[in-house]
Amino acid sequence: MALLLFTPWRAAYQLGPAEGYELMKAVLVSQGHALYGPFWNDQPPLHTELLAGLFLLFGPSVRLGRLVSIGSAMLLFAGLSALARRGSTRLAGVMAVGLLLCASESLRLSVAAMLEVPAFALGVAALWLWVQGRERGTVGWFAASGAVFGGALQVKFTAALLGPAMAVDFLVERWRQRCRAGNPPHAGASETAGTRPQQDPGWQGALAWLAGATGVFGLVAWIWYQPGTWTVFWKSHFSAGTAAGATELGEVFRWSLFQDDLGLVLPGLAGLVLLAGARRREVLMPAVILFTTLLAHGLHRPVWPTYRLHFAIPLAWLGGLGLVEGFRTWRRRRQAADSGHWAATTASVTIWSVGLSAALTLAPEKAWREWRQLRRADPAASEKTVVMLRAAAARNVRWVVTDQTLAAFWAGLPIPPELVILPAKRFWSGQITLQEVREVVVCYQPELVYLASWPEAFEEIADLLQAHYMPDSQGSCLFKRKRPEGSP
Secondary structure, three states: OHHHHHOOOOOEOOOOOOHHHHHHHHHHHHOOOOOOOOOOOOOOOHHHHHHHHHHHHHOOOHHHHHHHHHHHHHHHHHHHHHHHOOOOOHHHHHHHHHHHHOOOOHHHHOOOOOOHHHHHHHHHHHHHHHHHHHHHOOHHHHHHHHHHHHHHHOOOHHHHHHHHHHHHHHHHHHHHHHHHHHOOOOOOOOOOOOOOOOOOOOHHHHHHHHHHHHHHHHHHHHHHOOOOHHHHHHHHHHOHHHHHHHHHHOOOOOHHHHOOOHHHHHHHHHHHHHHHHOOOHHHHHHHHHHHHHHHHHHHOOOOOHHHHHHHHHHHHHHHHHHHHHHHHHHHHHHHOOOHHHHHHHHHHHHHHHHHHHHHHHHHHHHHHHHHHHHHOOOEHHHOHHHHHHHHHOOOOOOOEEEOOHHHHHHHOOOOOHHHOOOOHHHHHOOOOOHHHHHHHHHHHOOOEEEOOOOHHHHHHOHHHHHHHEEEEOOEEEEEEEOOOOOOO
């Protein structure tokens, strides 16, 4: 509700770096263009197709794209809260939500029309469904978890970072079941309520999860993928050129990424140590997610600033659950007058105090800074590029070639599908050249060309601009196509 009521999601020009790509893709798909093929796109289709359907019903609007993200954020925070309070109290869920709110990029991505929050919202929902399946012993929960996780992957592949946590949880549960079978409880003994299922689905649960995941993932791929789609995915994300370009640009994992998030990192690490020291079952999934994320981003390049959300989710989970359970464990030891472990108790109290202090001081300050930065986003109505393109598009404009994708969306001007998505990794992986940009301009003959921050492309088509275009009075880098002689 705070995001809906107190953030400028209706009028802010830009809240995320890739909003222009996602919104313009959805516009063109809603107009009948296929998402793959001539339309270069290195991301899965589910979010784009959903947004395109909304655009068909209600018309293209930045608000619709951001409402999808806000709704996804609601699911993400609710899912994290539900997971954190498993085996603990409601306070653990509240603290986990509070810690996630203070993380860098968390608030902004919760409003921006981008893929990260929708993908991880579905991923966290899949984790919750998995836990329900394990605790209830019902195969249907596992199948639902797999189906939702397959959908998460078809929003963005980075949701795969959550997959190993379920695999490890399954293997640990199998091991525990073997131990129980070898050491049956004494007569009259009972398990803690909610920790042992009525019946263990075993491998049936895993197969149901796999069927749900592959079914949904495969169905989406069958409906929307085209020949060559997997090649685009692979080259864009895993080619040697992409890795080299990211390294040269400095888009790699660095420990300094966490220096602004000590209010999240310290409680998260404290929770990890306290839960692991107490041998709590609940530490397993967030710890595996954190380790998987560190390993993946330590090896894979590029690492974009928006990927901070990947670390924030397990750290917030560990922090919320660990600080509550650390205090409860210390209190139980104190009530039991357990003086034989005074060194361990002192160490755990110290770790808990450091984590709690960071959560109560650094975290709120960071959340306030993130909130103020979000609130100060410039409105689109005063954005010079939007005003200029709207004024230049007074006549009927079929196409505009520009590197300002979001401004073109706000102005209601479509970009040729081949040039909608132009991230650096497309050039790094060799999937587009300046000559190909020139060919697209020759093919589409756009009515407007605006390449203010792309001098290389401007030089490549300089002769075309001189022969067929004239400078517009609105801006030195804006060109209008000349009217044929004799045309009205």
